[in-house]
Amino acid sequence: MLAMLAEPFAPLSPPRSVSVAAAPGYWARLLPALALLACATRLPSFVRPLWNPDEGYLAVQARLLAGGGELYETVVDRKPPLVPWLYRAAFAAWGDESLAGARVLAIGAQFLTAALLASLARRRWGDGAGRTAGVLYLLASVGLNPEDAQAAGFEVFMLPCTAAAMWAADRRRWGLAGAAVALAFLAKQTGGAVLVPVVWLLWRSGVGGVAGAVGARGVVGAGRVLGTGRAAGAGRRGGAVRLAAGVAGPVLAAAALTDPSGFVFWTLTGSGAYASFTGSELHVLFRGLANTVLLGVACAGLLPPVVRVLRVARTGAADLWLWLSASAGAVVLGFHFFGHYFLQLTPPLALLGTAALQILPAERTAKAVLASSCACSLFVAWGLLAPRPELAHAQRLADAVRTRTEPGDRVLLWGMHPETYWLADRAPATRYLTAGLLTNYSGGRNGPHVGEKYAVDGAWDIFRAELAARPPAVVVDDSRGKPYGPDRVPGFRRVLSGGGYEAVGSVGGAVVYVKGER
Known part of the structure; x- marks a missing residue:
């Protein structure tokens, strides 16, 4: 395994079907545990009427929509429409006097993200890795200022969409992956960054087979290898078409359901002055540094294994590194560095930490979970006790x-x-x-x-x-x-x-x- 992980850009590992078949009742045990942990980590979200102006903005938007308002006409924001619609649905189901409904949906979003990450990790590295990834993600997911981590904001609802995009791409379900990318974008524009690793997985989907054929058959089988290469290319082209259709469908539907020109303006072209580095540069940079430190503390169980493994081997999980890099670029985009932006980093970090733990002694996993649990407890206590x-x-x-x-x-x-x-x-x-x-x-x-x-x-x-x-x-x-x-x-x-x-x-x-x- 160490040799495989040392490959700098190893192709996607095949599913571990033996491990899956050998664990009856795996999900019946894991999913309730993840649901309980999601509720526990987000308990502080219910102790305040609201956490930040984003929640207030969404609440006002939802009320205006309920009163007949129209997005990008009488109700405007620099965000896509998915989360305002979710708030509107929560108000319709639970009433608009509190944000309890939106908080319940946020717990569901975090639980779904953890479950998808667990499924990804289990497919690649086995049952234990699935449990580790889901738990480590939830423990790290609240590791910021509570007004960022506990709010039912745009990023919380974006994360399960990004995880679903990677989950679908991992299984070469390109149409579904494209739809998940679109939903991530419709939750918040920076959610579209997950398209980078998805496209990389699409490109790599046929490379491993062709390389294997070359090594096995040599010059004698060159004709068959060429045919294999052509088939792989055709498969990638078909996948690209399905991916593009999956991305375009939900986005075009959202534009049609709102105001198409307003949708384009408010989500893409109307924020040039906002996305600028000019003004209070030191203040903004200090905020970015502070939030980086906070997230580092929250990832106390994740980062040391990754750093240790990188000293002796490459994880081979190039798609996960691309996911992390694209997410980091999305955090930087706009040069504001608000704490809730950093939530986008937590899913790929959880998977990278899980990948690193697979080649370390088993006791390192227990230590990683313990360190993450201690850090999580500090952030949950902060959320319960901090004044606003x-x-x-x-x-x-x-x-x-x-x-x-x-x-x-x-x-x-x-x-x-x-x-x-x-x-x-x-x-x-x-x-x-x-x-x-x-x-x-x-x-x-x-x-x-x-x-x-x-x-x-x-x-x-x-x-x-x-x-x-x-x-x-x-x-x-x-x-x-x-x-x-x-x-x-x-x-x-x-x-x-x-x-x-x-x-x-x-x-x-x-x-x-x-x-x-x-």
């Missing part, structure tokens, strides 16, 4: 808005916390739920690329038209000294002065304005 000051601020602000408005009134919250709309149970006066879409402010960026001219194209014209058609009863300036405040954004300043709004109080630095006398 921004949530408390949003709740106080929501109370102030609710007391100054009627249920049918519309509100404008000028800030980066759209969850206040959901907490106050008041509809937004505009489709732009954060000031970031109108100023390009995001994630602490306060450099030269913040201001009206860096807004989403055409946003200010639409924004002014919406406020003129439906003037908000209350405007809240929640900038709190950030570079998108009224002193830096003339357009927002004109909204306050030209609309007859008067300041009536403040909540934690946020200024509340009402229109005329109430």
Whole structure:
């Protein structure tokens, strides 16, 4: 086995059918254990009404969709439609007063990811490897700041799609692999990075057979080898067609179900200013370093075996290294380095750690699981005990808005916390739920690329038209000294002065304005 693993780009290993047949009841024992572990690791997700602004944004979107809103028209975001639709379904099933339904779906997503990784590992390295991969993934999956790891965000729902793409490609089910890639993209654009290892597996799907034929038959069998090569090429071409169709089908369907031009703009072409490295470079780089360290602690049981094996052998799992590399590129894309971006690294890391453990002594697996369990316990305790000051601020602000408005009134919250709309149970006066879409402010960026001219194209014209058609009863300036405040954004300043709004109080630095006398 060590010789096989030392090959730098070994072809995909065949299924271990003997191991599978020798373990009756394998999944009946493993799946309940993985489900229990998924619930335990995500227990903290239920102790807060919400964890981060992404959850708030999705909650507001889901309510607007339930009220007849249309994605990329009256409901907009820089994200694909799958996760807003999932939130809408969760609200329809469990109600929209809490995010409990979305949290249940998130547990299901993590469980499905772990099960798919277990199936991949078992097929390649046997029963024990399957158990190891599933457990190590779930233990590492919460190893970030709880507001990133425990939130029912875009990445959580993207991960089972990426794992399904690799699972299908491993079995040469190219149409299914393409559909899974498409769903990963429709959860979040960076999910499409899994297409890189899938395409590599497609290309490699015929190489091993041809090489084997050459070695066995030599020159005498050259004609037959040529025929084998042609068959492999034809198989790859057919696989490529099925893969492309699998990718295109769901994406085109999603575009047709929304607004095709809006879909293209909001998911692909309308975020040029957002995906920029300019502005608060040191702050952003420090965030990236901090999240890398956190994930490294979470992977305490995974990284040492990988590093140890790399010193003596190559794992041969080139597709897994490509998966990790493509995922790392997706984390870097946009230069924001938010913690939840790093979740995309956990599935390939879990499989690489499992691969490394296969050539180390058996006791190393127990040590890896123990180290990962200890790290996981720290992150779960952090999630259960850590205070959430921004949530408390949003709740106080929501109370102030609710007391100054009627249920049918519309509100404008000028800030980066759209969850206040959901907490106050008041509809937004505009489709732009954060000031970031109108100023390009995001994630602490306060450099030269913040201001009206860096807004989403055409946003200010639409924004002014919406406020003129439906003037908000209350405007809240929640900038709190950030570079998108009224002193830096003339357009927002004109909204306050030209609309007859008067300041009536403040909540934690946020200024509340009402229109005329109430």
